[in-house]
Amino acid sequence: MxxxxxxxxxxxxxxxFEAVIRSPDVLARVLLVLPDLVWWASDGEEHGSSEAGDNPAECLPIRxxxxxxxxxxxxxxxxSLGSDPAAVRWDLDAWPEVPEAGLDAIPQKYAYLTLTVNSRDLYQHEPSPDHxxxxxxxxRNGDQLARVHWLxxxxxGRFTGRVELAPL
Structure with missing residues (x-):
C-alpha cells in the first residue's frame, strides 16, 4: 500500500474506516488508535451507538x-484488527498524470485506494485470511484498466481481480 x-x-x-468489531481485545486496541470512534451496535443503533454515548464493549459486535x-x-x-474484517479507504487528492503511460490525471472525486482486511469485498461479506x-x-476516457495495470x-504485481462498479 x-x-x-x-x-x-x-x-x-x-x-x-468501516469494520465489524467482535471482540473486547480488538475493541480495546482500536480505541487506542481512534479514542472517539464512530460506531453502532450490529443489531442497530437502538442497541447502542457512539452518538448515544453508550459503551461499545457492552454492545459487541459493533459496526x-x-x-x-x-x-x-x-x-x-x-x-489493531486481528482477524476482524474491515475496509480502509484512502481518499486521495488525485491519481496524477503519467504521460509516458498515456494516463491522464484522475481528480479526487474518482481517486481512492481501499484495503479490505480479512475480507475480499468492500463490504466485509466475503471473509478471507488475507487482505x-x-x-x-x-x-474520463473510460479506460480504468490502464491505470490499474500500470499501478x-x-x-x-499484476491485476488479478475483477472490474466492478462501486457506489461512492
Missing amino acids: RTLLSLADIDQGEVD VFDWGRPLDRAEPFIA TVHVHARD AAQVG
Missing part, C-alpha cells in the same frame, strides 16, 4: 463507520 500511496497525490488526503481521519491513523488501525487491494479510478506493474 505504501508504494501505491507514494504514486498518488495525497497532500490533502484522508482515510475512512464502525468512521470517516475523514488523518492518513497516519490507517496503519495503526489495520494492526485485498481495491483501486478506484474512473478515467500493479509499479508494485511488481
